[in-house]
Amino acid sequence: EVQLVESGGGLVQSGGSLRLSCAISGFAVRKNYMIWVRQAPGKGLECVSVLYSAGTTYYADSVKGRFTISRDDSENTMYLQMNSLTYEDTAVYYCARRYTLGHQVDWGQGTRVSVSS
Amino acid sequence: NFMLTQPHSVSESPGKTVTISCTGSSGNIAANYVQWYQQRPGSAPTTIIYEDNQRPSGVPDRFSGSIDRSSNSASLTISGLKTEDEADYYCQSYDTTNHWVFGGGTKVTVL
Numbered sequence: 001e002v003q004l005v006e007s008g009g010g011l012v013q014s015g016g017s018l019r020l021s022c023a024i025s026g027f028a029v030r031k032n033y034m035i036w037v038r039q040a041p042g043k044g045l046e047c048v049s050v051l052y053s054a055g056t057t058y059y060a061d062s063v064k065g066r067f068t069i070s071r072d073d074s075e076n077t078m079y080l081q082m083n084s085l086t087y088e089d090t091a092v093y094y095c096a097r098r099y100t101l102g103h104q105v106d107w108g109q110g111t112r113v114s115v116s117s
Numbered sequence: 118n119f120m121l122t123q124p125h126s127v128s129e130s131p132g133k134t135v136t137i138s139c140t141g142s143s144g145n146i147a148a149n150y151v152q153w154y155q156q157r158p159g160s161a162p163t164t165i166i167y168e169d170n171q172r173p174s175g176v177p178d179r180f181s182g183s184i185d186r187s188s189n190s191a192s193l194t195i196s197g198l199k200t201e202d203e204a205d206y207y208c209q210s211y212d213t214t215n216h217w218v219f220g221g222g223t224k225v226t227v228l
Binding site for chain 2: 046109
């Protein structure tokens with residue numbers, strides 16, 4: 001069974017850092033197209049970062065230079081290191097994977113990040 | 118920047134049919150696949166349509182997706198509306214550099 005379980009969220013002061021984890025079971029993170037999507041309170045979905053199976057990365061302009069996406073193949077886990085956090089980063093962060101062949105997406109349950117100003 | 122526009126909300130009675138549009142700001146929406154996600158209150162999104170009109174296993178056939186090239190839009194149709202369908206629905210596709218773009222979301226209310 002495919003599972004994506006996020007952790008690492010919490011309350012942090014503006015300027016602080018957090019590292020989110022996405023523990024994966026049912027498939028190999030190294031072979032998949034992985035995404036972090038966030039949702040600010042009362043708002044829509046925003047793609048924050050993508051980690052392609054080849055190792056290349058994408059960041060939304062709003063987080064470029066502050067967030068780093070990575071993976072640990074031995075732990076089968078994806079990470080999002082978030083630095084220089086601001087109030088505007090307050091959101092629920094979801095990890096997701098797009099199927100290797102095709103565009104179907106599996107989602108995690110999300111982890112909440114709150115940044116106090 | 119490429120954008121996807123959805124109506125803010127739609128409402129209909131149980132048993133009826135609703136259609137949610139997702140209009141591309143430029144280009145050809147048919148050039149990239151469109152996905153649809155359902156998000157019930159307090160829950161994570163789930164995929165209900167992928168690759169324009171494909172349903173994941175377990176998604177009822179009351180949900181269907183389509184593309185209309187003439188209007189540069191995608192549509193999600195929910196037939197036989199049920200109270201459990203009350204949720205936010207998001208379309209998603211890709212811009213010219215293959216990066217994810219989401220529509221703003223549509224709240225479906227079952228009267």
